[in-house]
Amino acid sequence: MPPITASNTEVASGLQADGSRRARALNAYVWRATRPIMGVLGSVPVIGPAAIPLMRPALNASLSATSPVPRGTKTTVVKQRVDDGQVRGEWTHEAQQFGGAIPSPSSGRSILYYLHGSGYLVCSARTHRGLVARLVRRSGIGAFSLDYRLGPEHQFPSGGDDAIRGYRWLLDQGFSADQIIVGGDSAGGHLAQDLLAANHRDGVPQPRAMVLFSPLYDPVFDVACALERSGVHDPFIHAASAQRLMGCYRGDASPDDPRMRVALTPDMDLPDTLIQYGSREVMADDARTIHQNLLDAGGTSTLQEWPGQGHVFQMFPYFSPDSRVAMREAKDFIGRHLL
Template identity: 55%
Template sequence: MSTPVQQWRPAGRGSVRSRTINGYFARVSHPFMAAASLRGTPSAQFLAAMRPGLNRSLTALSPVPAETRVEPIREWLDGVRVRGEWVSAHPGPPRPESPTRIIYYLHGSGYVICSPRTHRGLVGRLSKRTGWSAFSLDYRLGPEYPFPTAGDDAIRGYHWLLDQGFRPDQIVVAGDSAGGHLALDLIADNHRRGIGQPAGLVLFSPLYDPTFELAVASQRRGVRDPLIDAVAGQRFLRLYTGGTAADHPRMRVALHPEMSLPPTLIQVGALEVMGDDARAMHRALTAAGADAALQEWPGQGHVFQMFPLFSPESRQALHEAAGFMSTLATN
């Protein structure tokens, strides 16, 4: 595989449509998020009340391609339930004996909201563009299931795919937001256990620092994501991380040159609340010897790839991601 460009940024300020819609969301969402941040850490009851409506809204804003097939999975591995769904934009179930790769998708949203259903549109579009099936993991959320439950589930989901007969080099791990942090945790765990690494990583607006200090510091310098207030986001994250120390090895995942690290593509919006997370992750990967590319998209906010109706750049970014995946298929 050819070495990807280490840092890349499309020209311009972003499309007129995305700038207009981002401006609208900033006016609507920031007052709400700021008010939420003044109340301190949200209660579990508040989260339980808002989660269904927020999930429905995100699902409606990220349409699923019409030809997408979905197969729910509820199976056991080592006495714990593996939940998720196969998402395919083409006929036929995924077969381990086929040379075709699969996507292992880890959804984001602070470890406390969202599901494979909210991200089915994004995963379906990835499947359509690559021609690959995707297993989208339904990991357990906080505060009902605190740190590191989601990470344990992500590791177990990868082991389940291996148990189905898929080889590590057939799997490309993709994820957004908190899913990016889950992907790093998985890579570190594979190294500790001597388990084969996936063929590659594709990460959208990835979380690197679950304390959210990088995001809060960025916001204080004047970077404003159109959708997310960093202080409020930090308090929602604490519903999952609780009192876990910032230097816990599964909070700030350490990468080392002796690790076998897969080729990685990171995409982030220039208005991104977690822009510094993406850049820190890119630096950590390259310092450890990974073949990692960072793409920064002007005029875009958090996980803009999820919203094709709002941003033409969403389609362009997924085209770039699918192109990166195709280079892995020929490696």
């Protein structure tokens, strides 16, 4: 089913179509896979913060298994100390590219800087390797996926600090901002907004473009909870439980912290942006809010709503036919911004 696309002057309206049979199967599978951490007993999360690090490996392995990595993908792990901390992540590209080495700034080619979700609590560059590899496949570019610090071991704004540090590390390696396209899903979408605001504040040049899947606007999760109360039933996420679990990362941070709900302003140099989200997710209003914020700040944004789809459905090409179509749309967008 094709997406509903909003222009730069409007926001797509929501649909509650069930989607294809495979999309429904995906929704059911991910719900089962994530229930140990997202599941609820009434409105109370089944597990506490101490159990999250223990359950993370099994959940990550389950998600990785359903998001295959294309054949011929090469990865190179990065773990490097820098003046203000550490940069961890991995380079991903096709094995025959760059002579088997990681992308070089001297090539003049674009790269993708990817910030994964989920909820600042789980996932990694490894869980999202398949998604990232498909995004850059046959494009002639490589991607650097960041492994940022997660809660509850590390709290706000650790992940945001790592995302800013990773971007500036790429600049220090010799990549120009014009070579960098930022991508992110879920919490990674929130990190991307925080990165734009930090770049503006510190006079650092902005990336060339940005592509976001089911991005998070409000880490307090009030926006998602309000949408859930209105009758939207997400196949993956119980908003009230997610709100409590995300508190493991937020800690004592104030909802009014400017890095919590990031403001985009007309004096910012904002990158051209594509936002995709599923019509069934409780974070749909987060995506619509980010889109509108970009427009209100004078930026350019395209918003695509995919009927019948859930949260970050693009990760699962075997379950959702629309995943492959959405990925082609995203790849076409990235292709229009390549150097």
